[in-house]
Amino acid sequence: MRFGIVGSGIRGRMYARSLGEAPGVRVAAVCDLDESSARQLGEEFGAAAFTDHRRMLADSELDAVIVATPDFAHRDVAVDSAQAGAHLLIEKPLATTREDIRAIHEAVEAAGVQCLVGFENRWNPAIRRLRELSAAGRFGEVLTQNILLSNTYYVPREMLSWAAKSSPAWFLMSHTVDAAGWVADKAITSVVARGSRGRLASLGIDTWDVIHALLTFADGTTANLTSTWVLPDSEPSIVDFKYQVVGTEAAVDVDLQDQSVRLAAEDYSWPGLLGGELDGRLQGPPTWMVQSFAARLLDGAPVGPGIADGAMVTDVVLAILESLETGAPTPITPSLAGTSAVSHA
Incomplete structure (x- = not known):
């Protein structure tokens, strides 16, 4: 299963590493507005690097996308990813306006993809x-x-x-x-x-x-x-x-x-x-969350929250x-x- 990650900051890097330790998935593409940050993360995980998430979606044939952008910047990435047929893991909060919630919901429903909101606790x-x-x-x-x-x-x-x-x-x-x-x-x-x-x-x-x-x-x-x-x-x-x-x-x-x-x-x-490592592998709630998301998608099981x-x-x-x-x-x-x-x- 091919994953894309939008946002190469602390959370995006953690998700990339966590998925790198999960069976049956790989990080195929990463995206960040900061070109050097995207390139660095891509090189580290053997993934294609982009500065435009639309280009990433068009070029990468992704099964799922993780939206690890700031709180207020989830809508466009989530809507475009859903319309491209990718399942979603969106960092909490889902959105910061009701209009953005409705747009994401409509896109997910229309595409028939799954969406997990990252309430890691x-x-x-x-x-x-x-x-x-x-x-x-x-x-x-x-x-x-x-x-x-x-x-x-x-x-x-x-x-x-x-x-x-x-x-x-x-x-x-x-x-x-x-x-x-x-x-x-x-x-x-x-x-x-x-x-x-x-x-x-x-x-x-x-x-x-x-x-x-x-x-x-x-x-x-x-x-x-x-x-x-x-x-x-x-x-x-x-x-x-x-x-x-x-x-x-x-x-x-x-x-x-x-x-x-x-x-x-x-x-x-x-x-x-x-948090931290055990036997060289990341542990803790956010790692377990994204690995559970990937495992359930692989099994064809529903995801949530x-x-x-x-x-x-x-x-x-x-x-x-x-x-x-x-x-x-x-x-x-x-x-x-x-x-x-x-x-x-």
């Missing part, structure tokens, strides 16, 4: 266990979830050249909105959000510093999300990720970053157990951003007719 063993415990009734009724997912300054200042066109809502809450809906298996009906901005703007990155969002589900229960981009760079990890589920019968707390490995040297760090899940998350994040601006509770407006803000896959 569904392959995170800890969050998967929370979902299993919830589905088995171990929590009783899930009453609330408290989820913290934040980054140090390194992410908006160094890692993302396009941080001013994104926010902690798009970059981080896309993960936690999906997780909250998946673990509770309930429809999200409204949000109230509060936040602050100014610190990153003073550094030339005009976006939100801190966002808090209270999600309300159809049965009146809640999930409380917090994401920031202003943790000190002296933190032991660039990511802080903590998750609590409280139910009528049980509660559970998970620290997804301090994974019992603490290194004290010239500084203090949490090396973590997820799909467009309905991606649309749900985008709808909720749009409501969060609207509530930040208005200060008012904001109902969830589904982008796709006949869908609701719930994630079952």
Whole structure:
């Protein structure tokens, strides 16, 4: 099976390597607007390199395409790839506007291809266990979830050249909105959000510093999300990720970053157990996700989470951003007719 990858940054390179370790697939083409970056990635993986994804699609006879472009730049690549008959793995969020969601959905439906939206935490063993415990009734009724997912300054200042066109809502809450809906298996009906901005703007990155969002589900229960981009760079990890589920019968707390490995040297760090290599092969949720995507395509099996899940998350994040601006509770407006803000896959 021949894969193309659009976007040769951190994620595109990780996907290329992960697929290189998977049976029955190969990276046949890569594309990036930066010609030198595309050429370097192509040479590393023996793939043809392009700067125009349309040329890549016309010349490469691809079975699947991974869209690893910035949050706001998914639509054209996804639509054109679907129309070329390629299955899709699209980085989260699926899109940042309802119009883009509808365009991608229509193209995928018309072409009859499959689409997986990259909510990698569904392959995170800890969050998967929370979902299993919830589905088995171990929590009783899930009453609330408290989820913290934040980054140090390194992410908006160094890692993302396009941080001013994104926010902690798009970059981080896309993960936690999906997780909250998946673990509770309930429809999200409204949000109230509060936040602050100014610190990153003073550094030339005009976006939100801190966002808090209270999600309300159809049965009146809640999930409380917090994401920031202003943790000190002296933190032991660039990511802080903590998750609590409280139910009528049980509660559970998970620290997804301090994974019992603490290194004290010239500084203090949490090396973590997820990610990295084992026997020279990449491990961790994003690698397992893309390898599962490839394996299921090879087997002719359905993939997911799909467009309905991606649309749900985008709808909720749009409501969060609207509530930040208005200060008012904001109902969830589904982008796709006949869908609701719930994630079952």
